[in-house]
Amino acid sequence: MISLCLTFILVSLTVTDVETTGSSSEFYDKFTIRYHISLILKGMWDNPVHRQAIVNESKSGKQFVKFINMLMNDTTFLLDESLESLKRIHEVQELMADTDTWTQTPRDQQQIRQRQLTADERQCRSYLTLAKETVDMFHYLTVDIKEPFLRPELVDRLAAMLNFNLQQLCGPKCKNLKVRNPEKYGWEPRRLLSQLADIYLHLDCNGFAAALAGDERSFKRELFEDAAARMERALIKTSTQIDQFRSLALKASEIAIQNIKREVDYSDAPDEFRAVELRERIEAWKREKKKAAASM
Known part of the structure; x- marks a missing residue:
């Protein structure tokens, strides 16, 4: 019975029949519908028996990968819209x-x-209310469920989504998200940063580090260091968690450097150029390692 109920919820979250309202606001209505269904799923997660059923479903259920894909799409859209709104509010204020x-x-x-x-x-x-629920779902599901999130068809997109939003929160333009009376909008940047960091840590493994490194748009070792420093100053995470976060960033950075080495084509370059180019990249890699060692 639990399995049937769970399957129905996952199908409801991913299939559009329940979301076809026929109104002009149908696109936005689906997020509200999914929000209420996700509250049911969260309630099930708090029950040990139901939680195990969800974990089992993640291992064998055909709908779970579709469910994660939907969750990524929703989180990306809702966070993008929320953060862009905050930037415009900041500008006018x-x-x-x-x-x-x-x-x-x-x-x-x-x-x-x-x-x-x-x-x-x-x-x-409105969007922050919905976005917080989707991020919450990522947060609690990844505590006990790893493998589906690390599948080749999903992990690169997930890594890119996390990196992009980490950049929004801790990158050079993060001040544009600062607004007066943030509680008025339900804006909790520390909470969001803490949850994103947890998701990184929940999925920490070599395969996930490789996916982070493959994100050429947003992944930067410096970004993770800035995020770690912010969490350290604000006492958002324990020293052990911050060390693990930095270690994951270092691992991904080393993979990224190896990727660069493999991608550089020296076949048509003179020997002198190849030697200098490779030496520069190796020196950059050494500096990264030295910097990481000094920060630990």
């Missing part, structure tokens, strides 16, 4: 805080900005 500039802004432009701010605030609250 900064503009309004600059009294001289704001008073010199034409009245019609002020009204447009204020209307956009109201719309962004409403959207931000």
Whole structure:
């Protein structure tokens, strides 16, 4: 009975029949529907018997990979929309805080900005509520379930999603997410950072490190170091967890360097160029190792 119920929930989360409302807002309605179904799944997870059924389903159920794929799609969309809304809110709040500039802004432009701010605030609250639930689901599922998340057809996308959002939170433009009264929107950056870090740690293995290293868009050793330093200062994680986080980043960085070495084609280059190029890359690798050793 539990297995049948679980299968129904997973199918409901991944198949569109339950989400076909026929309204013009159908695309957005599906997130609300999935939100309420996900609350049922979370309730099941809190029950040891039901939790084991979910773990068993992840090993044999055909729907689970589709479910994870849906979860990644939803998380990517909802976090993107939430963070973009926060950036726009930040921009308008900064503009309004600059009294001289704001008073010199034409009245019609002020009204447009204020209307956009109201719309962004409403959207931000809504999307953050939904996004927090999808991230929560990743967070608690990866405690006991690993293999499906590490499958070749999923792991690269998952690594890229995590890296991109880590960059949003800890990268050079993270200040653009700072807004006044963040609780008004349900914005908890420390909580999100903590959960992302946990997901990295839950999935920590050589295969996952390789997937992180393969993300050329967002993966940078410095990004992980910045994130670790933030968590250290804010006491978000224990020293053991931060050490493991740094170790995973180092492992991924070493794999990335090896990938570069394999990809560089020296076949048409003069011997002198090949020697210099390889030496530079090896020196960069040594510097990374030395820096990592000094930070531990």
